[in-house]
Amino acid sequence: MDPVRVAVVGAGVMGLSTALCISELVPGCSITVISDKFTPETTSDVAAGILIPHVYPDTPIHKQKQWFRETFDHLSAIANSAEAGEAAVHLVSGWQVFQSIPTEQVPFWADVVLGFRTMTEAELKKFPHHVFGQAFTTLKCEGSAYLPWLEKRVKERGGMILTRRIEDLWELHPSFDIVVNCSGLGSRQLAGDLEIFPVRGQLLKVQAPWVKHFIRDGSGLTYIYPGASNVTLGGSRQKGDWNLSPDAEISRDILSRCCALEPSLHGAWDIKETVGLRPYRAGVRLQKELLARDGRRLPVVHHYGHGSGGFSMHWGTALEATRLLKEYVQALRAPAPKSKM
Ligand SMILES: Cc1cc2nc3c(=O)[nH]c(=O)nc-3n(C[C@H](O)[C@H](O)[C@H](O)COP(=O)(O)OP(=O)(O)OC[C@H]3O[C@@H](n4cnc5c(N)ncnc54)[C@H](O)[C@@H]3O)c2cc1C
Numbered sequence: 001m002d003p004v005r006v007a008v009v010g011a012g013v014m015g016l017s018t019a020l021c022i023s024e025l026v027p028g029c030s031i032t033v034i035s036d037k038f039t040p041e042t043t044s045d046v047a048a049g050i051l052i053p054h055v056y057p058d059t060p061i062h063k064q065k066q067w068f069r070e071t072f073d074h075l076s077a078i079a080n081s082a083e084a085g086e087a088a089v090h091l092v093s094g095w096q097v098f099q100s101i102p103t104e105q106v107p108f109w110a111d112v113v114l115g116f117r118t119m120t121e122a123e124l125k126k127f128p129h130h131v132f133g134q135a136f137t138t139l140k141c142e143g144s145a146y147l148p149w150l151e152k153r154v155k156e157r158g159g160m161i162l163t164r165r166i167e168d169l170w171e172l173h174p175s176f177d178i179v180v181n182c183s184g185l186g187s188r189q190l191a192g193d194l195e196i197f198p199v200r201g202q203l204l205k206v207q208a209p210w211v212k213h214f215i216r217d218g219s220g221l222t223y224i225y226p227g228a229s230n231v232t233l234g235g236s237r238q239k240g241d242w243n244l245s246p247d248a249e250i251s252r253d254i255l256s257r258c259c260a261l262e263p264s265l266h267g268a269w270d271i272k273e274t275v276g277l278r279p280y281r282a283g284v285r286l287q288k289e290l291l292a293r294d295g296r297r298l299p300v301v302h303h304y305g306h307g308s309g310g311f312s313m314h315w316g317t318a319l320e321a322t323r324l325l326k327e328y329v330q331a332l333r334a335p336a337p338k339s340k341m
Helices: 013-025 061-079 143-156 184-190 248-261 263-267 307-333
Strands: 004-009 029-035 089-098 114-118 132-141 160-163 178-181 197-207 214-217 223-226 231-234 269-280 285-293 296-304
Touching (some): 004 013, 004 307, 013 029, 013 143, 013 307, 061 089, 061 307, 143 160, 184 197, 184 269, 184 296, 197 248, 214 248, 231 248, 248 263, 269 307, 296 307
Parallel strands (some): 004 029, 004 178, 029 160, 089 214, 178 296
Antiparallel strands (some): 089 132, 114 132, 197 231, 197 269, 214 223, 223 231, 285 296
16 A cells, blocks of 8 residues: 655644654654754744643643643653653753732642642742742753754654745645644644734743752743753743844843842853744644645645643644544545545
8 A cells, every 4th residue: 555645844843743643653654744944943942841831722621631641741751761861851840939829729730740739838938029839840841952853753763854845735735645734833824824923932041050940930921941951041922023033121131030030040151042933822723624626635634823832732732633644544545435535
């Protein structure tokens, strides 16, 4: 039987993890990842990569919890393996602190992360401006190492990589049987989806090797995430802003907010600024769409719109995109009259 030719558009964390997932779970496919940009030039390379979910208002919570658990379990296995260093996936413990008591003291993901508990009075003494806190251990996954690691796995499993900008998904017909659209913000054009828009985020990567715990303000705006080679300080959120150049005023503000949480950061050095555009949507789009034009058909699986929480959910949503693709593959292989496509 000829292999089913699958094109995955996009080489951020969604494109590469979906390509890997398909190669592991759907036999008989030839996979090509097609993208105009690869690591280190994607939004996914900029991300802080901490596993703490952001709520998608249009997605049921049980679904978000399932995606988060699948991602957490998958990355835990990597963190527990000999691959942990190369993939830059590791456990990190710390605190999320609040200036007022939050309405939701136990978030939906509390029993997925490890050792979730309310902080003690003694622990809160470190944060004199905060009245409540949560202590837990989660994972951090560094895009700049994790993406090359994923790309290597995709190639080892026979996947091909192609640098190309796609203007219209129909360009992929008839060279490919199925297209998986993981183009993030590119879906504004490729899928004509005006519900997706950028939320600009600026970060600092600094040297401060004494910082071992993560600290996150409950608003999610200010955070300190120690990683394998540097500490990420954040952040900013600017809705609808496409500007990829760092803004010196925002950098000063980030540093000052982070120093207020962790005064030892006054001694940080080698400060580098980065900017990324979060592909924001009220809910992740995970959906089959059978495009039709002039009597031709092009099966598409959309997998994009992860906003601020793509790393936290990527393996769970990649598994779901793979299930949708499998339905197309089964239909393609079914005898013609029974084909449901
Ligand atoms: C500052 C910042 C901090 C973040 N921190 C975290 C965090 O701590 N935890 C977390 O879970 N998430 C975090 N995120 C969110 C996370 O980075 C995103 O949700 C995730 O990276 C989205 O991945 P993606 O693969 O969908 O998009 P991208 O990484 O943007 O990939 C899209 C791909 O599609 C390609 N493409 C687009 N259009 C076309 C086209 N027309 N033709 C060909 N190729 C195309 C692009 O070149 C790219 O390769 C953060 C984001 C930012 C900006």
